[in-house]
Amino acid sequence: MLEEQTIRDLLALPSFGRQASVLRRHLREPLEDASQDLVIELIEHRLKSWSDADVEDAITREMPELQWRITFARKDIERHEWHDERVEADKSEMLSLVIPPDPHSEQETSEAILRANSILHNRQSREWVASVLLHGKQQTMTDFNQTPRQFQAKLHKMVNFLSEHRKDIDK
Known part of the structure; x- marks a missing residue:
């Protein structure tokens, strides 16, 4: 010291x-x-x-x-x-791609999950997105046995995928 x-x-x-x-x-x-x-x-x-x-x-x-x-x-x-800022931006972007849920509205959360499920075809990805929206980062990391780095990588992939395929659902 x-x-x-x-x-x-x-x-x-x-x-x-x-x-x-x-x-x-x-x-x-x-x-x-x-x-x-x-x-x-x-x-x-x-x-x-x-x-x-x-x-x-x-x-x-x-x-x-x-x-x-x-x-x-x-x-x-x-x-x-800057990494922390990017992580927060990715989180908010992911949540804005699906209907931004009001923490007090279960209906909006379920609509966001249904919308994400209509875009995603992989069962595990659908379960992961639902877990993030319903339970948050820490519980999702525990449930899916992920490190913070793996969680951030998955979050980034989901944001990109949902962004690219959102226009297909909006039509």
Whole structure:
């Protein structure tokens, strides 16, 4: 774990300030939040294997490897944030392809399931979509023995397939 003084020295680096500023712009968040996210990513991931003395030495000698680690820590944060945004967009897109159900209306949920079933021909896919609409992500992942990555891949496939074949049903 890095000492407090080492973290202060890290925060004072020009490259840290530049990367925090870039992160602030890309994620549209305050500079303080971007700096905090960046320092946490550095401590927990990119500098995890470095000792306090190694980091101090790299700061003092202005080692390019430290500058790269700061840059790639920023890119890691951006990648995670943008991935989360894509996942949420895929979820909302999937639900908007079938009639968007009101959580209080069982009729709308059943209509959405019937509409998806009219597009899908595979029994397992129909059951998976029904499970997502009725029970949500966690229960579907448990029922179908899926990892988060498998669930996201299946969700993406379903969104694409339903998008492509929706016009056939709307006719």
